[in-house]
Amino acid sequence: MKRDCLEIGVIQGFIDGELPEDVLVSVSDHLSACDDCLQMVSIAEAETLAVFSAMERELGPMIPTQRLWSRINDQIESERRGFFGRLGHIFSTVFMSPSMAVAAAMILAVTAAAVLFLQSPNSVEVVKQAPAVGGSSTDRNSERIASEPEPDTRYQDGSVRKVIMASSRRPASAPAFEKAVFRSGNAVAAVKNEAFVNGEEVYLKTISAMRPTVDNNKDGVLSTAERIAYERELAVIEDSISRTKKELKRNPKSESARQVLLASYQNKIDLLNSVVQREELIASLR
Amino acid sequence: MRSAIAQLLLPLLSAFVASAIISISAEAQTRVTAEPPSIPLPPAAGVPSPFAQDTFELAIPVERNVNISLCVKDGRAKVNGWSRGELRVFADRGHKFDLKVMQRNAETGLASWVMVVARPKIEGAAVNECLEGDDVELEVPTGASVNLKGSDITVQIDGIGKAHVRTLGGDIIARNISGGFTASAGQGDIVADRISGPMNLLNTTGNIIIVSSGPTGPGDDLKATTTSGSITMKDTIYRQLEASSISGAISFVGGIPENASYNINTNRGSIGLSLPSASGFRLAATYGFGTLNSEMPLNVLTENIESGPIRKLVGDIGPGGGATVRLSTNSGRISLKKM
Numbered sequence: 001m002k003r004d005c006l007e008i009g010v011i012q013g014f015i016d017g018e019l020p021e022d023v024l025v026s027v028s029d030h031l032s033a034c035d036d037c038l039q040m041v042s043i044a045e046a047e048t049l050a051v052f053s054a055m056e057r058e059l060g061p062m063i064p065t066q067r068l069w070s071r072i073n074d075q076i077e078s079e080r081r082g083f084f085g086r087l088g089h090i091f092s093t094v095f096m097s098p099s100m101a102v103a104a105a106m107i108l109a110v111t112a113a114a115v116l117f118l119q120s121p122n123s124v125e126v127v128k129q130a131p132a133v134g135g136s137s138t139d140r141n142s143e144r145i146a147s148e149p150e151p152d153t154r155y156q157d158g159s160v161r162k163v164i165m166a167s168s169r170r171p172a173s174a175p176a177f178e179k180a181v182f183r184s185g186n187a188v189a190a191v192k193n194e195a196f197v198n199g200e201e202v203y204l205k206t207i208s209a210m211r212p213t214v215d216n217n218k219d220g221v222l223s224t225a226e227r228i229a230y231e232r233e234l235a236v237i238e239d240s241i242s243r244t245k246k247e248l249k250r251n252p253k254s255e256s257a258r259q260v261l262l263a264s265y266q267n268k269i270d271l272l273n274s275v276v277q278r279e280e281l282i283a284s285l286r
Numbered sequence: 287m288r289s290a291i292a293q294l295l296l297p298l299l300s301a302f303v304a305s306a307i308i309s310i311s312a313e314a315q316t317r318v319t320a321e322p323p324s325i326p327l328p329p330a331a332g333v334p335s336p337f338a339q340d341t342f343e344l345a346i347p348v349e350r351n352v353n354i355s356l357c358v359k360d361g362r363a364k365v366n367g368w369s370r371g372e373l374r375v376f377a378d379r380g381h382k383f384d385l386k387v388m389q390r391n392a393e394t395g396l397a398s399w400v401m402v403v404a405r406p407k408i409e410g411a412a413v414n415e416c417l418e419g420d421d422v423e424l425e426v427p428t429g430a431s432v433n434l435k436g437s438d439i440t441v442q443i444d445g446i447g448k449a450h451v452r453t454l455g456g457d458i459i460a461r462n463i464s465g466g467f468t469a470s471a472g473q474g475d476i477v478a479d480r481i482s483g484p485m486n487l488l489n490t491t492g493n494i495i496i497v498s499s500g501p502t503g504p505g506d507d508l509k510a511t512t513t514s515g516s517i518t519m520k521d522t523i524y525r526q527l528e529a530s531s532i533s534g535a536i537s538f539v540g541g542i543p544e545n546a547s548y549n550i551n552t553n554r555g556s557i558g559l560s561l562p563s564a565s566g567f568r569l570a571a572t573y574g575f576g577t578l579n580s581e582m583p584l585n586v587l588t589e590n591i592e593s594g595p596i597r598k599l600v601g602d603i604g605p606g607g608g609a610t611v612r613l614s615t616n617s618g619r620i621s622l623k624k625m
Contacts, residue, residue: 017534021556021621022558024518024537025520028493028520225491233513233514233532237553243574243616244616247594254594256572257574257594257596259598260596264616266530270513270530274488274513278472281452281470285416
């Protein structure tokens with residue numbers, strides 16, 4: 001033992017992460033040299049864990065078990081399958097009849113013609129207005145943009161990105177142009193999606209690739225206490241992301257907000273990765 | 287005409303209704319007959335115990351830089367370095383085990399890679415790598431490299447060459463490791479004291495404490511990541527350091543070497559640096575919804591003048607210098623204090 005041992009209140013504060021910074025440093029310093037206190041920390045942590053385990057039943061309803069999740073998912077799946085199955089059955093039944101099939105084909109043809117008719121003026125509007133934005137053709141715009149890699153906002157769809165980036169270079173006097181762009185073709189999808197901050201897309205792709213695995217397995221690999229901690233940390237990150245995104249919406253050129261946003265995404269990836277690694281370790285222990 | 291359409295539609299409608307009824311009833315039947323997932327049963331009683339009644343011990347001569355792998359399911363694992371060229375494994379009320387030599391030095395014939403494996407519970411059954419029991423102790427040569435994994439164990443390692451530890455729960459305490467240390471723990475703290483070489487520590491809900499550690503070569507770095515615990519670094523002299531936490535505080539106490547590159551970030555926690563008064567480095571601090579306080583002389587080079595809560599500041603602390611320290615917190619305070 002290095003010197004007088006720590007009080008249990010201080011140890012509990014250390015475990016709960018509630019110590020002030022200067023106390024934390026001195027406690028850490030003490031712990032690094034005092035085996036007895038480390039032992040007390042271990043015991044206190046084990047007790048905390050035991051309390052959480054004892055409360056598992058009470059906490060249980062907050063966090064559905066794996067079996068409950070799978071039952072819920074099965075139910076949703078069967079409902080979905082049931083609905084689409086019935087829908088498919090109706091369609092197959094209807095189209096088995098030649099007269100009905102002809103009538104449906106006619107309705108489809110009329111609808112398609114109407115859509116084409118309604119869309120064509122907007123497309124023309126886009127093509128006509130795009131050159132006016134940068135004072136050059138659309139192709140020249142895209143060349144110029146490729147050589148000037150500094151946009152603040154990006155969109156999933158390439159063509160829209162070019163037009164929007166071009167529009168960002170024009171004086172803020174043509175909102176009608178953006179409306180026209182958004183009404184046409186794929187741009188509608190881009191409107192539904194939020195603008196990507198430079199570099200954000202890569203993080204989002206990584207997260208969306210990891211998320212299904214983590215969501216499917218987290219109940220199996222995390223204990224109740226860990227699951228609570230996981231959800232809490234995830235909520236902290238989500239809150240941080242949403243606050244930063246709001247800030248970026250307000251001020252799209254804020255480089256500092258962009259950095260904070262990307263750091264939050266990295267933290268989210270680290271958090272998801274910790275679950276994946278845990279799952280791997282559990283598998284190897286089996 | 288109407289009757290013809292009616293004749294055409296009626297069978298279709300009745301067929302649709304009938305198939306819908308059949309499909310719904312089939313689904314209902316599936317729901318009724320669906321069995322809950324089976325839960326594996328515990329092993330039957332009467333299986334011969336693989337556990338030693340008291341203690342169990344094995345020893346073999348090994349290379350000085352032997353690589354040792356083992357898995358301890360629960361209890362306490364202790365690894366100590368000694369000056370002998372011998373590996374000794376001791377289990378107190380633990381699992382009986384074997385020392386499986388995976389590789390030998392062609393010249394000396396000594397074991398250079400050894401796996402500690404539990405004996406099968408039933409003769410002829412598949413080998414389960416993991417030991418179970420109260421205490422497992424290893425005496426290994428000081429240059430040995432130990433690869434340890436476990437479920438819920440307290441790990442203590444002292445005076446060896448290299449260590450790689452992965453646990454689901456329990457503390458990991460490592461001291462006097464000369465060639466690098468990597469550890470990942472689910473719950474529990476990680477303590478790294480007097481470690482030389484690269485270090486990579488990952489914790490989920492516990493704290494990380496690093497004391498009196500540094501690199502052995504130019505490329506050795508320190509990476510510490512925890513989700514909800516705090517990270518404390520004292521007298522660490524790495525040139526490359528990366529520390530990140532989601533909701534924990536990060537504190538650094540000590541000097542920053544010349545030309546160092548430090549990257550410290552937390553989502554919701556404070557960052558505190560206590561530095562010698564003569565410190566000199568370039569600071570790049572990004573803090574959203576928080577504050578920056580510096581007791582050190584700070585010469586601001588650039589500061590964003592955007593409206594909004596997220597701020598970025600670049601400046602020189604003291605006389606500046608080749609080292610760069612990047613601090614980033616979303617909603618916490620950054621403080622730089624004199625030691």
